[in-house]
Amino acid sequence: NAGVMQNPRHLVRRRGQEARLRCSPMKGHSHVYWYRQLPEEGLKFMVYLQKENIIDESGMPKERFSAEFPKEGPSILRIQQVVRGDSAAYFCASSPIQDPQPQHFGDGTRLSIL
């Protein structure tokens, strides 16, 4: 039973480029959450999605960031026109529809902006 899969594990982008981070939830899970972790910090909630729906995006920056979870395929976190401050580890978590807790985390994507 595969866990939450995130790819790529490491992503390097130059300022102004786009970053696309992918998350495949655990089998049978239909809730996806994205969190961001800065060095030496805890994780901070960004967005909560169910299939084809954004449930809560209160933690998402208003500009340049978007997320989707289509009917088919992985959830995508997209960051447009990246800046140095976007450098962080981005984690995805999933949970089943029957009970949103606990959430199970992937091993993250480490985004570095040159």
Place this chain on the structure above:
Amino acid sequence: GENVEQHPSTLSVQEGDSAVIKCTYSDSASNYFPWYKQELGKGPQLIIDIRSNVGEKKDQRIAVTLNKTAKHFSLHITETQPEDSAVYFCAASIRGRDDKIIFGKGTRLHILP
């Protein structure tokens, strides 16, 4: 919104001794408190959780206590082993409302030989 404070930020204990990490939360509506362990280069792994209708929960060497009145909760690890070295995060959530997890800033636990 919810705020979770965690201390200490770093903790060193002799192998075999106990480790205690303490957290406080601000939103009395929080009703679910997971604890995560994060090793270098990995994602957080759930090690134990407690719901607000329970005051204490134990799983082998790990126990968690919750004081709803004081809005305090703590993680206790007994008979520590080298593999317990990691960063530990406490967290709070309002299960059944928005379910987003609010994390503390973490405790780096070092187990000394």
